[in-house]
Amino acid sequence: MKLRIAVVAGDGIGPEIVTEALKVMETVCKRFGHLLSLDRRLAGGCAYDVFGQCLPDETLEACRSADAVLLGAVGGPRWDGLPGAERPERALLGLRAGLGLFCNLRPAKVWKALEGCSPLKETHTASGIDLLVVRELTGGIYFGEHRRSADGRAATDVMAYSAAEVERIARMAFDGAMGRRRKVTSVDKANVLETSRLWREIVDAVAHDYPEVELNHMYVDNAAMQLVRAPAQFDVLLTENMFGDILSDEASQITGSIGMLPSASMRADGFGMYEPIHGSAPDIAGKGVSNPLATILSVAMMLRHTFGLSAEADAVERAVGQALDDGFRTADIAGSGSAVSTAAMGRAVCDRIAR
Ligand code: IPM
Ligand code: MG
Numbered sequence: 001m002k003l004r005i006a007v008v009a010g011d012g013i014g015p016e017i018v019t020e021a022l023k024v025m026e027t028v029c030k031r032f033g034h035l036l037s038l039d040r041r042l043a044g045g046c047a048y049d050v051f052g053q054c055l056p057d058e059t060l061e062a063c064r065s066a067d068a069v070l071l072g073a074v075g076g077p078r079w080d081g082l083p084g085a086e087r088p089e090r091a092l093l094g095l096r097a098g099l100g101l102f103c104n105l106r107p108a109k110v111w112k113a114l115e116g117c118s119p120l121k122e123t124h125t126a127s128g129i130d131l132l133v134v135r136e137l138t139g140g141i142y143f144g145e146h147r148r149s150a151d152g153r154a155a156t157d158v159m160a161y162s163a164a165e166v167e168r169i170a171r172m173a174f175d176g177a178m179g180r181r182r183k184v185t186s187v188d189k190a191n192v193l194e195t196s197r198l199w200r201e202i203v204d205a206v207a208h209d210y211p212e213v214e215l216n217h218m219y220v221d222n223a224a225m226q227l228v229r230a231p232a233q234f235d236v237l238l239t240e241n242m243f244g245d246i247l248s249d250e251a252s253q254i255t256g257s258i259g260m261l262p263s264a265s266m267r268a269d270g271f272g273m274y275e276p277i278h279g280s281a282p283d284i285a286g287k288g289v290s291n292p293l294a295t296i297l298s299v300a301m302m303l304r305h306t307f308g309l310s311a312e313a314d315a316v317e318r319a320v321g322q323a324l325d326d327g328f329r330t331a332d333i334a335g336s337g338s339a340v341s342t343a344a345m346g347r348a349v350c351d352r353i354a355r
Contacts, residue, residue: 002035003307006066008059008095010044011079011088012280013290014072020292020346021070021299024319027350028303028312039066043095044074044088044280054079054091060098068306069095069273072295073280097138101265101273102165103172104135104244105301108251108261113324117256117333120228126254128232132180133251134173135244137265139165140195142241161195161240166202168268173238174210183214183235187223187243199240220247227251252277259291259332262298264305272306274298288341291330293320296349319352 005025009018022038029036041059048054054074063069075088084090095101109130110118118126144158170186177184186203188196200217207215218226220243226233227250239247252261261277276294284290297320304313328348331339340348 001307001309002037003029004037004067005039005302006059006063006069007038007040008043008063008069008071009040010072010074010280011046011076012073012282012285014044014074014280016286016288016342017276017290017292017295018070018072020342020349021295023346023350024296024316024353025070025299027353028299028316031315031354032309032312034309034312043071043091045076045079047091048079048082048086048088054086054088055094055098060095063095063099063273068271068302069099070295070299070302071095071273071275073276073278075280076282076285078282093142095273096265097143099265099271099273100138100267101271102136102138103169103266103268104133104137104248105176105264105266105305106133106135106244106248106251106261106277107131107263107301108133108248108255110255111260111321111324113321114256114260114333116335118254119256120231120254126231126256129255131231131234131237131251132176133237133239133244133248134169134176135248136161136165136169136240137244138241140241159193159195159242161198163198163202166199167206170203170206170238172266172268173236174206174213177213177236178210181235182212184216185223185234185237186215186217187220187237187239187247188217189220189243190217191219195240203238223247224250228254248277257291257333259294259330260297261294262296262301264298264301266305270306270308272302274302274306288343289331289339290342291332292342292346293330293349296320296346315353316349319349322352323348 009015120126141159190196266272300316
């Protein structure tokens with residue numbers, strides 16, 4: 001199979017982690033006989049420096065014509081002074097909207113070898129965390145009207161959802177649950193918000209088409225609490241854009257290592273953009289100490305969700321598990337032990353795929 005991938009390495013540690021993820025990609029292609037074709041493009045602060053805008057048209061076009069996008073991270077203190085509409089984060093929002101990526105998958109699980117990293121270790125509740133946040137990504141308050149009054153003393157952000165927007169993300173969540181433990185927890189604020197009451201109605205209706213899946217509804221404040229109290233209860237967490245942003249950060253932290261978590265932003269046709277959940281970490285950029293595993297695991301998600309190559313995806317995930325079991329740790333997950341470099345971790349994974 002030919003895998004045509006647009007690569008947007010971005011800012012900060014983006015380039016170094018993407019380098020390792022691409023080595024993994026090459027190793028997989030070699031072992032399984034696939035052809036890799038890469039189209040490298042700029043987005044984020046680095047694009048602003050060259051083009052005067054964070055998301056140049058040519059980048060969006062290149063992403064549109066690829067099969068999938070691999071993204072590192074965007075942003076950094078150098079560009080923090082830019083006005084809201086020009087900031088590097090806008091490149092991310094522009095890619096999501098411009099590519100129609102309404103569904104964001106954020107799996108969070110505890111790797112056996114890393115259980116000790118979780119802040120929940122004292123109560124042992126970290127054991128068994130294996131959940132998937134399905135976050136609506138192109139609607140809600142992120143994309144409603146943002147307005148400031150003429151005198152600058154009042155502001156409004158509109159949260160809006162259509163039934164169709166809720167239905168398509170709900171279907172993605174139930175489909176995802178069918179391949180997992182068949183449980184969906186839909187998170188909303190239906191005791192206050194009208195968008196949440198619509199959300200609940202639609203999710204209930206979609207649930208009728210999935211009789212094997214158990215559905216429950218939870219308010220977002222309770223969900224935030226349950227995530228630290230008893231996180232192993234969750235399989236698929238389905239939620240709207242802003243709640244998903246917040247809960248997925250919380251879910252990532254309870255696994256003990258934000259440097260481990262991949263993500264996928266998808267359309268219904270399988271096209272997707274894949275990136276680590278963490279940011280560009282400008283403070284450690286260029287030192288060769290960042291953890292490439294989140295980006296490597298994003299490549300595994302790409303192989304599975306866009307290309308349907310599950311044996312290849314399993315090979316990558318298994319190799320990551322083995323590298324961890326064999327004691328490889330980058331600084332973020334090393335605790336008081338010794339750490340290996342970004343490149344050494346990438347190599348450890350490649351070696352275990354090639355075997
Ligand atoms: C994320 C990030 C983005 C978001 C920011 C950078 C706009 O926090 O991907 O979760 O809020 O969606
Ligand atoms: Mg976020």
